[in-house]
Amino acid sequence: MTRRLLLSYLGLAILVLAGLEIPLGWIYARGEMTRASQGVERDASMLAEITEENIEEGNLEALPEVVGDYATRTGRHVVVTDRQGVVLADSDPSGRIGVSIAAAPDIARALRNEPTVVTGDEVLSATMPGSSGTTVRGSLRLTSPTAEVDSRVRRIWGALALAGACVLAAVALAAFTLARWITRPLRTLEAATAQLADGRLTNPPDTTTGPPELRSLAVSFTRTATRLQQLLMAQQAFASEASHQLKTPLTALRLRLENFEPYLDPRAHGSLEEAVDEVERLSRMVQGLLALARLENSATTPEPVDLDTVIADRAAMWEPLAAEQYVALAITGRAAGRVWAIPGALEQIIDNLVANALRVSPPGTTVTIHRAPGTGLHVIDQGPGMTEADRARAFDRFWRSSDSQHDGTGLGLPIVRHLVQASGGDITLHPAPGTGLDAAVRLRPVTGDRSREASGRPRSRPARSAAP
Known part of the structure; x- marks a missing residue:
């Protein structure tokens, strides 16, 4: 029973922790992803303004330095195009400068002065137009891997799991102590019941620990067992004493009946034999009753x-x-x-x-x-x-x-x-x-x-x- 109580307490604690920690972890993960997406969008807008100014001033040689410096600091990938979608600068050294990527959906939208923000499983992408008012002079695509965000999410899940494990350990310890306290009277009651079934109660159940209901049950059981033992001992005493007290009168009655035989009319001898047989049958019946009582009272x-x-x-x-x-x-x-x-x-x-x-x-x-x-x-x-x-x-x-x-x-x-x-x-x-x-x-x-x-x-x- 201790195991069942412990498992029930732990099961309840797991349900409560799961109901609290899973939503908390999910909310945190969504928040991290949203903050990362907003950061990428903000940086893309800022870089788009800087590159638009350089394009407007014709300072195209400064573009690689701007995007390279940013990519070095953040580890993100930046691509800058002109108004026709031709790549002017790429933070990736292996990027293809001068190649047109105007067919890309996000670049096409940016060239139409429409920003694009995409949140994927592996990367976050923000494509912004380089424009002043309605005049679009180019576009900028900023992509950031989600590995860092995923790492932070995994850390928070690990922290939540560790906290949950600590809570479960504390609950298990408290539950085990409580279950032992609850079941102690039941264990002593079970042992007392087994002793009573064997014929004698030598160790009464504990009536000082456990819930009040179980203490009351142990007191009632002890009182009942004591009364039952008294009745059994009285019955055993009767069976033992009766075997001696009844043998003598029956034996004496049989001898007296047999002594009547010389003084009886021969016609009464049949009735005398029947009376002697009945006395013998009564003696056997008494012995059988006593034997049955001894069998019922003895625990074997x-x-x-x-x-x-x-x-x-x-x-x-x-x-x-x-x-x-x-x-x-x-x-x-x-x-x-x-x-x-x-x-x-x-x-x-x-x-x-x-x-x-x-x-x-x-x-x-x-x-x-x-x-x-x-x-x-x-x-x-x-x-x-x-x-x-x-x-x-x-x-x-x-x-x-x-x-x-x-x-x-x-x-x-x-x-x-x-x-x-x-x-x-x-x-x-x-x-x-x-x-x-x-x-x-x-x-x-x-x-x-x-x-x-x-x-x-x-x-x-x-x-x-x-x-x-």
């Missing part, structure tokens, strides 16, 4: 993880349980390589998806973990699948399908989605070929540069395991 940074290694490890862990349910567990697809994921997230993602797949898979079917091109991960089962409406709501907390026959908590997929999104990926549900459900996870691949960059980062706190 994705790190490179070998997807193939994690898949192989988790598949080996789930194979015995799948075999007990007469369900095969298969890994397909080409090696995916390394992906970006928060620490511990891939294990939980695969565990939750495989657990859900095994829960709905009938005996004799296969749960497939497929590695797709582009660091995609698919967990495919051959269960009953989901309708389109169910797939749209599957990531809602506590949601369970109306025809669900299992004892899930409705928190497994929300936890998976949070882990995937925190890792910079996305997850979608699709119908599997034939029957069943395809849970498709897409994660970001690790490139060489980013991998080296991440190797220097401190490891973040791993995400804790959550019950499906």
Whole structure:
């Protein structure tokens, strides 16, 4: 932002300088050219009077001396003719004396007692008649190069450019100081926002410098961030304490229910088992809620993880349980390589998806973990699948399908989605070929540069395991 402010100030200064200096330079150049033209015209009139007197007196030998002396002093070119346009004197030694130039337009006009002044790109020319009243005795042409005028104009343009450069330098220094003063609160606010996004504000934004509006914004941000930190710490404290406070009562309730079994009528044993199952489900739900709260409250940074290694490890862990349910567990697809994921997230993602797949898979079917091109991960089962409406709501907390026959908590997929999104990926549900459900996870691949960059980062706190 400092650069943009500086460029805007400099751009405005350049426009102002251009609006002032260009007209000033143009006016000066026009003035110089006008003064030079008037000087040539004045000198030509004066010389014409002198030469006319010499011609009238018949003193033609004095003409070369007059024009030569003037040309030596001024560096200009003078030509004198008689009334027929024949050259009587020329300040140029190589001039052709005695040659008629009456056909030249300016000489012809002068011989008709009409002066001519011409302002050209390279020379200024003034042709005057040598006359007394209406009697024309000759003409005089005076030409002057514009090099001297052009030199003076270039000098003034250079002076204006130098002055403009000095003004721009002063404006740049003042603009840089002003821009730094304006943007300092924004820089500290940006750093504070990044800290808050990482979970803790250690350096509040500066509230003592900058414009009043930005100081007020920094004060409001600090107050909001402090309140938010207090709420987050309270929630984290609740999640930590609740995990201990709720475990004990639920465990005691389960033990009491199991102790009732010897004293109950056999016909009530079914209801007792259902009550124990509900207590277990409530315990898992509490654990899932606490795990989800911990995930949402912890700021983690994705790190490179070998997807193939994690898949192989988790598949080996789930194979015995799948075999007990007469369900095969298969890994397909080409090696995916390394992906970006928060620490511990891939294990939980695969565990939750495989657990859900095994829960709905009938005996004799296969749960497939497929590695797709582009660091995609698919967990495919051959269960009953989901309708389109169910797939749209599957990531809602506590949601369970109306025809669900299992004892899930409705928190497994929300936890998976949070882990995937925190890792910079996305997850979608699709119908599997034939029957069943395809849970498709897409994660970001690790490139060489980013991998080296991440190797220097401190490891973040791993995400804790959550019950499906």
